Amino acid sequence: MTNPDRAKQYLEVEHNLFQADPKNLLLEQGFTWLVRIFAFSTAGLLLWLSWIIFQDAEPAIAQFGSDFLLSQNWNVGELSFGAAPFIYGTVVSSTLALLIAVPIGLAVAIVTSENFLPVWVRSPLATLVELIAAIPSVIVGLWGIYVMIPVLQPLQLWLYKHLAWIPLFSTEPSGPSMLAAGVILAIVILPTISVISRDVLLAIPLELRNASMSLGATRWETIFKIILPASASGIVGATILALGRALGETMAVTMVIGNSAGINISLLEPAYSITSVLANEFAEALEKLHIGALMYLALILFVITLIVNLIAVLMVNIFTKKIN
């Protein structure tokens, strides 16, 4: 039977059902409307949310305008605010996290989707990596302060001692730093990248692999030249999703980034992210302008994530077209 035939058959069955009992028709229609209302109110919620944020940000937007984006000054006492250190901290720590998490996440995905390890090793491995996603970020943050930073500190000192001529490692580390934030974010987003990439890799048709193998390609040639390019759109999607998570992550970052508002090229220096300053200062913000500045920051973060998502959609489209 072809597909249209089957659809027609279903419609007929449904039609008969309604004829049999008019009460069903009413319920069916009511249910349809209920679902529609839920769907639209979710979209409405987003618009409402943005409107509220924009309204609260208004005093700061009126006062500082676009200078806000470039100014480095954040002084609550004098009510003068600038977003540059926070935008810098958010973007750099997230990028750092991607640099660390993408190769590791891909490695996990490849190892757990290929068959060169026995199943009893592969499947617990995949489950364990997935479990990282289940840890509340506040716990990850506490682990970051008490376990990760003491472990990372000797490495940071080593980088400073031996590679201080590279600007990225040019300041004496004090523990919490941009690097620590990048590492903790990498841990948080690792499961997102590896789990989605693994599913994408598993979905690659077997014919592609067989064809490559039968042409004499080795396993790694097949992986790098056939499987990975074929799944590029999915992997890019996973990466962007992870980037979104990294940009919005709050508690884990707040605990290890050092919360120090300044722009410094050195990754060993403490920094500050948009989400951290919101978490730290919102409860205590009294002045309209202070609240406005924080809301303005929230709006900026909103726009950054929006842009990231748009880029993601575009890139996934491009890659899908290339493959086809």
Next chain:
Amino acid sequence: MIFFTPAFRLVVTTSLLTVAVTLGQGFTAITQALTLNGAGATFPKPLYDRYFAEFSKKYPDIQVNYEGIGSGGGIKQLIAGTVDFAASDAAMNDAEIDKVKQGVLMIPTAGGAVAVIYNLPGVSGLKLSHTVLPDIFSGKITRWNDPKIAADNPGVELPDERIKPVVRADGSGTSFIFTNHLSAINDDFKTQVGATKEPKWPGNPLKGKGNPGVAALVKQTAGSIGYVEAAYTKQTNLPAASVENQKGRFVAPSIAEANTALANIKFPANFRVFEGNPADGYPITGVTWLLVYKHYDSAEKTEAVKKLIQWCLNDGQKFNNGLGYTEIPASVAQEAIETVNSGISTP
């Protein structure tokens, strides 16, 4: 149809029942007891939790809830009128008082010391004089083996390490008490930073959220120095520095010394004190206030608030020392009770 499956019916019945039971309980609770809701400073939160638990034992018909959201948050809620009372470690300024339509009374309930904790492996009994402490936090003294620090600490081997100050990331009454003291002893600090809940620290120090955040950072970072409410020094096992007081004595943060400091502070009629350097005792000592409205819409609530304040300043005070806070001097407490009894009314 899903609507007629037994599972669906079960779900609906159970949820309806749950809703009914939860709401029902809420309603009965409201009819039985009067609830006072408060929010504010985290600094006296352990003390207030104890106060309100004991208070409810004595007056079972009054239920007091307190949420530790920070001094600034408490004042914000008080102005918005979403709480019955608030608490703050920083006295409200005139502009803030003007914003409270119902009028506000500030009642001191306890005092507390802010300890300067440090993490220097091998160094204990650090002493910090009037010249050194403000300079460390304004970034003028940057290394531990600075001759100025060494002069206060003869015989102590100070490492050649960078000093890493740790401060609060959030607005905080603890920051106010600390900067209030630094401003009182150093004019440069006063003009550069000033006494405020949200200081703009020179030199971008490390910042932790809340007392626990600062304590954790200091504990993890060798060469760091920070300030926390004195109770947190016990929790983290970090040494606290002895600080020079007005008499030139180096004093460690203890309840006895903080009590002495408080006894040396003169309270004006509205109990608002900004004393940053008491004549004797541990100098970085602050007062924490309960903020109550002058007018409540119901007579019951007015009575409940009066009872609460009376209880806190009489029976409650004996819990202060045990929890690491200082007592309010008895004469000040009596004055405060009188102020509340005559000052709060139902319009």
